[in-house]
Amino acid sequence: MKLKAPERVTFNKSGFCPGCGHGVAGRLIAEVAEEMGLADKLITTVDVACGSLHLEDWHFDTVMAAHGRTLVTAIGLKKVRKDNPVLAYYGDGAGYAIGMAETIHAGLRNDNVIAIVVNNAIYGMTGGQMAPTTLPGQKTTSSPYGKDAARFGKPFRIEDAYSGFDIGYLARGALVGAANINRAKKMIRKAFEKHMNNQGLCYVELLSPCPTNWNLAPLKAKDFLLDEMTKHFPLGEFKGGDAK
Amino acid sequence: MEKNRTDVTRCKGCGYCVAECPKQAISFGDHMNAKGYLTIVVDQEKCIRCGSCYRVCPDYVFEIL
Amino acid sequence: MSERVLMKGNEALAEAALRAGCRFFAGYPITPQTEILEYLSWRMDEVGGSYTQAESELAAVNMVFGAASGGARALTTSSGPGFSLKQEGISYLCASDLPAVIVNVMRIGSGLGDIAQGQGDYWQMTRGGGHGDYRTIVLAPNSVQENADLTYLAFDLAEKYRHPVLMASDAAIGQMIEAVELPEFKEHDIDKFDWSVKGGKVTEKYRKIQNIFYSMGPAYEDFLREKYAKMEAEEQRWESTAVEDAELVFVAFGISSRVCEEAVEGARAKGLKVGLIRPITLYPFPVKAFEEAKKVKAFMTNEMNLLAQMTDDVRLATGCKIPVYHSGSIFSISDTQELIARAEEVIRAAKGGDRT
Numbered sequence: 001m002k003l004k005a006p007e008r009v010t011f012n013k014s015g016f017c018p019g020c021g022h023g024v025a026g027r028l029i030a031e032v033a034e035e036m037g038l039a040d041k042l043i044t045t046v047d048v049a050c051g052s053l054h055l056e057d058w059h060f061d062t063v064m065a066a067h068g069r070t071l072v073t074a075i076g077l078k079k080v081r082k083d084n085p086v087l088a089y090y091g092d093g094a095g096y097a098i099g100m101a102e103t104i105h106a107g108l109r110n111d112n113v114i115a116i117v118v119n120n121a122i123y124g125m126t127g128g129q130m131a132p133t134t135l136p137g138q139k140t141t142s143s144p145y146g147k148d149a150a151r152f153g154k155p156f157r158i159e160d161a162y163s164g165f166d167i168g169y170l171a172r173g174a175l176v177g178a179a180n181i182n183r184a185k186k187m188i189r190k191a192f193e194k195h196m197n198n199q200g201l202c203y204v205e206l207l208s209p210c211p212t213n214w215n216l217a218p219l220k221a222k223d224f225l226l227d228e229m230t231k232h233f234p235l236g237e238f239k240g241g242d243a244k
Numbered sequence: 245m246e247k248n249r250t251d252v253t254r255c256k257g258c259g260y261c262v263a264e265c266p267k268q269a270i271s272f273g274d275h276m277n278a279k280g281y282l283t284i285v286v287d288q289e290k291c292i293r294c295g296s297c298y299r300v301c302p303d304y305v306f307e308i309l
Numbered sequence: 310m311s312e313r314v315l316m317k318g319n320e321a322l323a324e325a326a327l328r329a330g331c332r333f334f335a336g337y338p339i340t341p342q343t344e345i346l347e348y349l350s351w352r353m354d355e356v357g358g359s360y361t362q363a364e365s366e367l368a369a370v371n372m373v374f375g376a377a378s379g380g381a382r383a384l385t386t387s388s389g390p391g392f393s394l395k396q397e398g399i400s401y402l403c404a405s406d407l408p409a410v411i412v413n414v415m416r417i418g419s420g421l422g423d424i425a426q427g428q429g430d431y432w433q434m435t436r437g438g439g440h441g442d443y444r445t446i447v448l449a450p451n452s453v454q455e456n457a458d459l460t461y462l463a464f465d466l467a468e469k470y471r472h473p474v475l476m477a478s479d480a481a482i483g484q485m486i487e488a489v490e491l492p493e494f495k496e497h498d499i500d501k502f503d504w505s506v507k508g509g510k511v512t513e514k515y516r517k518i519q520n521i522f523y524s525m526g527p528a529y530e531d532f533l534r535e536k537y538a539k540m541e542a543e544e545q546r547w548e549s550t551a552v553e554d555a556e557l558v559f560v561a562f563g564i565s566s567r568v569c570e571e572a573v574e575g576a577r578a579k580g581l582k583v584g585l586i587r588p589i590t591l592y593p594f595p596v597k598a599f600e601e602a603k604k605v606k607a608f609m610t611n612e613m614n615l616l617a618q619m620t621d622d623v624r625l626a627t628g629c630k631i632p633v634y635h636s637g638s639i640f641s642i643s644d645t646q647e648l649i650a651r652a653e654e655v656i657r658a659a660k661g662g663d664r665t
Contacts, residue, residue, distance in 0.1 A: 003295045005304035007511045016302060018256035018281065023302030041508040045375065055517055061506035063378040064519040066401050069371035072363070076375025076383070077506070079359035080333050080499060084379075084508050102371075105364035178264055178296040211258070218258035 006030040008039055008059045015053040019218025021175030021208025025118055026054050028185045029087065032192050033060075038085050045074040047090035049125035051118055054089065068099030071106050074113045085195055087114040092133040092205075093123045096156045100132075103158075107165040110200035114191050117203070118175075120210040121155070121229060128213030132156040135232055140213075158205055159238040168199035169240035172233060174207040176222040180235070187237070194240060202240075207233055247291045249307040250284070257281035261297035261306070270297060313490045318453045319344035319483040321491070322412065322476070323352065325457035326384050329464040330497030331410070332358030333376035333383040335369040339391040340424040341480035342414040346386065366391045370398025370411065377407040378518045380505030382464050382497045386412035388480075389422050392430065393438070399473055400439030404520045406504075408467035408474075410460065415479040415563075417613065417639045426480035426564055427639055431618040434475050435592040444537060446470070446544055447591040449477040449562040453487035459589070461492045466544065470536060471504075477591055479613075481564040481642065540593050547595035548587045551577065552602050555584030556659065557652050560623050561611040562588045564642055569611050572648035583652050591619075596626040606659035609634040609651065611643055632659065 008030040016022045033039040045063045046052045047070040055062050065073035065088075074088035095103050095117045106115070122140050123129040129142040133156055136149035143152070162170055169191050173184030184206055191202035207229055209221035216224055248269075255277060261284060262270045269290035277283050284305070286297075298306040316324070323345045326334070334353055336346040346362065353360035359376075363369035369385045376383035387395055392413040402409050413434060417427030430438075437443040446466050448459040456478060463474040500507060506516050522529040550573050552558055559569040566587040576583035584605075586598045602608075608631055610619045617635035624633050636651055637643055 001293055001295050001308055003298040003306070003308035005298075005307070009304065019258035019260065020302055023304070024300070027304060040510055043379075043506045043508055055519060059511055059515050061508055061516045062518070063375065063506055064405075064517070065374065066371055066397055069367065069374070069397075072368045072371045073375035073378070075361075076333065076335065076372030076377075077379045078375075079361070079372075080376045080381035080383075081379045081507065101364050102368050105368065175302075176260070176300070178299040181299045218260060219263055222260065222263075 006034045008034060009057055015056065016050065017212040019209055019211040019221055020050070021120070021206065022050055022053065022118060024175045024181060025116065025206050025208065026058060028181070028188050029089070029116060030058065032185065032189045036189070036192055038192065038196070041084045042087060043077060043081065043084050044087045044089055045070050045077065047094040049091055049093065049123070051089050051091055068094045068097070069102065070094055071099060071113070071115055072102045075106060075111045078111070078113050085114065085192065087116060089116045090118070091124065092117065092119040092121065093131050096132040096158070104161060106201055107162045107167050110165065110167050112195065112198055112200050114195045115201065115203045116188065117205045118208045119205050119233065120208045122210060122213050124210050124213055128210070135228060155232040157233065158203070162239070167201040167203060167239055168194045169202040170238040171241065172205045172207065172235050172238070174225060174230070174235055176209055176225055199240070245288060247288055247293050247309055248286045248297070249309055250286055250305050252283035252305060253277055254303045255281055255283040255305045256303055257283060258302065260300040260302070264296045264300045266294060266296065267292055311491050311493065313488045315486055316453060316489050317344055317484065317486050318456045318478065319414065320348045321453045321489045322456040322460045322478065323348040324491055325460040326410065326464070327352065327356050327358070328492050328494045329382065329461045330495050331382040331384045331464060332356065332497070333373065333381045334358070334385065335361040335363045335372040336385050336387065337363055337366050337369050337391060339388045341416055341483050342386050342388040342391070342412070344483070345412065345414070366394035367397060370395045373409050374398050374401055374407065377402065377409045378506050380499035380502050380507065384410045384412070386414065388414045389416040389418070389430065390420070396439035399445065400441055400443065402473040403443035403445065404441065405518050406471045406521045407518065408471050410463045410467055410474050410476065412476040412478060414483040415477060424480060426613060426642065428479060428563060428565065428612045429614040429618070429639060430477070431591065431612065431614060434477055435594070435622070444592050445472060446474045446540060446593070447477050448474065449589060449591050450482055451563050451566045451587065452482070453485060453489045456482060457489050457491055470540060472536065477563065479563050544590055545593050545595040545597050546589035547598040548589060549598055549601060550585040550587070552584035552586060554582055554604050555602060556582040556604060556606045557656050558602050558605050558608050559583065559585045559611055560588070560608055560619065561585065562591060565611045565613060565637060568643050568645055568648065571645045572652065575645055575649045576652050579649065581649070581652055581656060594622040594626060599626045605631060607632045607634060607655050609636055609655060611636045611648065613637050613639055613642065615639055
C-alpha cells in the first residue's frame with residue numbers, strides 16, 4: 001500500500017504540539033478533498049485558535065474568521081460561491097461557547113456547509129482553560145480542583161442539541177489509533193459527499209488529544225481520550241449515517 | 245529494501261507510531277532533530293507496509309513506498 | 310434616466326444596494342432599520358441574490374465577512390444597539406482588507422436608548438468603533454435620494470479601498486417618504502478580484518484572508534497610513550450653502566442639515582450672514598470645505614447628541630482658531646426659528662456683544 005501525505009498539506013513547519021490531533025484532522029480533510037477531486041475548488045474557514053495554524057500548512061484558499069464565527073463566515077461564503085465546497089474548521093470553544101448561537105442556528109437552518117469541529121475538552125490556544133466540553137472532575141487552569149458539573153454543567157453534546165433538527169449529517173470520530181482515524185476519514189468523506197449533494201449541514205466532531213494542556217504524555221493522552229472522553233462523547237453517526 | 249521512508253525533521257516524538265505498529269518495527273532512536281525531539285527509526289525488515297504509522301502520525305513523517 | 314418614484318428612505322437604500330450589484334444581505338430586525346431587512350427579504354430573491362435573517366447582528370456581520378471574502382458585494386444594516394454588535398465584524402473586515410457596506414440607521418441614546426432619530430453614534434462611526442487602529446469612510450445621507458445615491462457609491466468606495474464603508478443614516482431619513490430617482494442596475498463579477506477566495510490548483514499561489522499584518526509584516530503600517538491618506542485626499546465630500554461671506558456657519562449632516570438649510574434661508578431673509586457646511590463624508594471629514602469660510606466669526610454644529618460630538622472635527626478642521634458652538638437636542642430635530650435666534654445671538658456675541 002503506497003501512502004504519502006497529500007500535496008495540499010505538505011509543509012515544512014508544523015506549529016502543533018507533539019501528539020495533537022489537529023495534524024491528523026488536517027491531513028484527513030486534504031486526503032478526502034484530493035480523493036474526491038474537490039481539492040481545486042475547496043475553500044476553508046478556520047477559527048482563531050490552534051486550528052488556525054492550518055492557515056499556514058493547508059494549500060487551500062482559506063479565510064481566518066473571528067472566534068466563534070467560523071461557521072457563519074463559511075455560511076456567508078457558501079451562499080455567494082455555491083459551486084465551491086466550503087468547510088468550516090474550528091474547536092469546541094468556538095462552537096459550543098462563544099459561537100453556540102451560530103452552531104444552533106446553522107443546525108436550525110440546515111445551512112449547506114461542512115463543519116469539522118475538533119473537540120479536546122479544553123481551550124487549547126489560551127493554555128488549557130475549562131470549556132463547555134470539559135469532563136466532570138477534569139482539572140484545567142480555570143478549574144484547578146476539577147470541574148464541578150453541578151456549577152458549570154455536564155459536557156456539551158452536539159447530538160443532544162441537534163436531536164430535533166433535520167441536518168444532512170452528524171457524526172463523531174476520534175483522532176487517535178489507526179482504526180478510529182480510518183473511521184473518522186470515512187465520516188469526513190461522507191460529509192463531503194452529502195455536502196456536494198446539497199444536503200445541508202454536514203457536521204463531524206473529532207475528539208482530539210491535547211497532551212500539552214491535559215498535562216499528559218501523548219500516549220497517556222490517547223488513553224484518556226479513549227477511556228474517559230468517549231464515556232461522555234460516544235463515537236458514531238447520529239444523523240444521515242448508514243443505519244438509516 | 246526501503247519500504248517506509250521517514251522525514252524525521254518533522255517528528256515530534258509523540259510515540260503514537262511506536263505504539264501502533266503491529267510488528268514492533270518502529271522504535272525511538274538516539275537522534276535528536278533540530279526541533280529538539282528524540283525521533284523514531286523504522287526497521288525496514290520488519291515493516292509490512294500496513295500504513296498504521298502513516299495514519300496515526302500527526303506530523304506526516306511517514307511515506308509508505 | 311429612470312423615473313422618479315415615491316419611496317421610504319430605508320427601502321430606497323435597499324433597492325440602491327441591489328442596483329449597485331449587492332447580492333448578499335444578512336441582518337437582524339431592529340427599529341428603525343427594519344424596513345431594509347423586510348424589503349430585501351423578498352426583493353433579494355427577485356434579483357437572484359442571497360438573503361439571510363441571522364440569529365444576531367454578530368452572525369449577520371460575520372456572514373458578510375464570509376461573503377466579502379468570496380468577492381461578493383455584501384451588505385448588513387442595523388441601528389444603535391445592533392450596530393454596536395457589528396463592531397466585531399467591522400474591525401475584522403478592516404484587519405483583513407475586505408470591502409463591505411454596513412448601514413447604521415441611527416437612533417437615540419446609549420444602552421437601549423429609543424427608536425427616534427439621533428446622531429449620537431458620530432464618534433463610534435468616525436473613530437473606528439471597535440478594537441484596534443482603524444477608521445472607515447462614513448457617508449451621511451440627508452434625503453431619500455441620497456440614501457440611494459450614497460449606498461450606490463458606498464459599494465464602489467468599499468471596493469476601491471478594500472475596506473468597509475459605513476452609512477450614517479437615521480430614523481428620520483430612513484422612515485420618510487420622498488421622491489427618488491433610482492440608479493441603474495449594474496453587474497458585479499465576484500471572480501474579478503485576484504485576492505478573493507475561489508479555489509485553485511495546488512501549483513497556484515493560494516489565497517489567505519487573514520489579518521493582513523501577518524502576511525505583510527513591517528510594510529503594514531505604511532500600507533495602512535497610505536490608504537487613509539488617500540481616503541483623506543480623495544474622498545472628502547460636502548455641500549456648502551452661502552459660506553463665502555457668512556459670519557456664522559452651521560455645520561450639520563443628515564436630517565439636521567435640512568433644518569439648517571431652512572435656517573440659513575430664514576436668517577438671510579433677516580439680513581444675517583449665515584451659511585451651512587454639510588459634511589457628506591463624516592470620515593474623511595471635509596476639512597477642505599472650511600477654507601471657503603473666509604469671513605466666519607463662529608461655527609455652530611447642529612447635531613442630535615448631548616456631547617457635541619462633531620465639534621471636535623470642526624475645531625480640528627479650523628486649527629482651533631474659530632469658536633465652535635453646538636446646538637441640538639437628542640430628543641427632537643431643532644426648530645428653525647430657534648436656530649435663527651441662536652444664530653443672531655452668536656453673531657452679536659462674536660462681534661463683541663453679549664456672550665451667548
